[in-house]
Amino acid sequence: MSAVDAKIVRTMCPMNCHPTFCGMQVEVESGRLKTLSGDKDNPDSAGFLCVRGRATSEIFGNPKRLLYPQIRDDRRTDIWRRVSWDEALDFMAKRMRSAGPEAVGLWAGHGGFTVGSAVTVQLMQRFAHMYGCQNWHPAMVCWGLGGFGVGLTGALKVNTKEDMAENSNMIVLWGANISSQPNTARHIVAARRRGAKVITIDVRRTEAAAQSDEVFLIRPGSDAAFALAVMHVIVTEKLHDSEFIEAHTVGFAELSSHVLPFTPAWAAAETGLEEGQIASFARAYASTRPAMILLGGSSMHKSANGWHAARAISCLPALTGNFGVAGGGLGPRHGAHSAAMCWCGRPLIPTVLWRSGVIAR
Known part of the structure; x- marks a missing residue:
């Protein structure tokens, strides 16, 4: 060679x-x-x-990869024929003209990101704008609803994994499995060796549980209920940070009234946990500074109600004064740099809004 x-x-x-x-x-x-x-x-x-x-x-050089366009003339069969790129493009253009822009939608696949280039998705969006057809962002079946909920709450900035390793005294892996975020895992291990407490909240015992001091297994879809009950304990037992709330948030009075019915007993029936477990976690989180929450990037948001969980969970750092401090707030997760979303109507859950780029009602 x-x-x-x-x-x-x-x-x-x-x-x-x-x-x-x-x-x-x-x-x-x-x-x-x-x-x-x-x-x-x-x-x-x-x-x-x-x-x-x-x-x-x-992946590269794999003989099973599709390298050329193929067309299936009869959708009732599984027979495909290889065609030229010109024929494939003409085929798509003809079908799109026949349907009209109003009936055409573009949806980028995961491959557009795994090649390391967002240009593919950006070009699709530009084409959709020029042509006048519908365009869906692929994140809407991934972390999009979570980002929407976090953005509505106003928690638009996250702390780094390096900051977590050096400064966090509690790390809450809320639906965040380290196998899907492997580059963060070593920083969690470093924090735990330093003495930080690591807690996992999930619907199954994931790889993250092996690196945790405590594990809470809840029913799928009950994350919002758990977070609401935690807020109930923090508010009713006056464990919140009054100075931070007064200086940096809005809506605390409304939130305090809203969470009153959501007791640990109510949440126990929703989540499958014991009432004492919920109250114990709330007290530990509120009394440990700084505490960081790594919010799940995908799975916990893949439901019609998933964005409520993101909203409720992202209230917790504001209630406890953990935003804007080393080792606190929200940790690095999917699309954290682009979590800001536009204000779209009145919230269904009154929230604490951190004043950092929050759009006023």
Whole structure:
């Protein structure tokens, strides 16, 4: 193998993890991928590469990948024929003209992100605007509803994983499995070794549970109920941070009245937990400073009611004065840099709104 044929390329893992991609060192020979490994000189991932990243080599050059367009003339069969790109484009254009812009919708797939380029999605959006058809963001079946709920509450900024490792005294993994956020996992481990308490709230015992001091397994879809009962305890037992609430939030009086019916006993029936577990968690969270919540990036938001959970959970740091402090607030999760959403009507759950880019009613 000559020096001309082989080279080492530094790049980033294309697997669309959050909050950051991992550095990757790739050996290329004659234009083909030969080996890959974590880039030890990357200042963020420092050589770490999870099983997804290490499996990237199975994608490139895989004989099962579709490399050419195919058309199925009869949708009642599973018979496809290979066609040219021109024929495929003409086929789509003809169908779109026949249906009209009002009946055409574009939906970007996950592959548009895993190649490491958001340009694909941006071009689709531009085409939709020019053509006048409907366009759906792929995040709406992922973390979009969660971002919507967090944005309505006003918690638009998150703390970093490095800050969590160095400063958090409590880390709450709320529907956040570290296997889907592997680059954050080592920072959780570092915080726990330093003495931070790690708590997992989820619907099953995930990989995160193995790194946790306490685990709360709740019924699917009951995250909002759990958070409302936690707020009930914090408010009624006067565990909230009055100075922070007065200086940085609006709506506390409305929220205080709203959470009164949502007692730990009520939430126990909704979540499957014991009443004492809910109250104990609320007191521990309110009395530990700084405390950080890593809000689930996808699964907990994939329901019509999922954005209520995000809204309710993101109230907790504001109630306890954990926003704007090292090691507190919300931790790094999916799309955190773009969690801000527009104000769309009156909220269904009165919330504490952190005054940081909040749109007034």
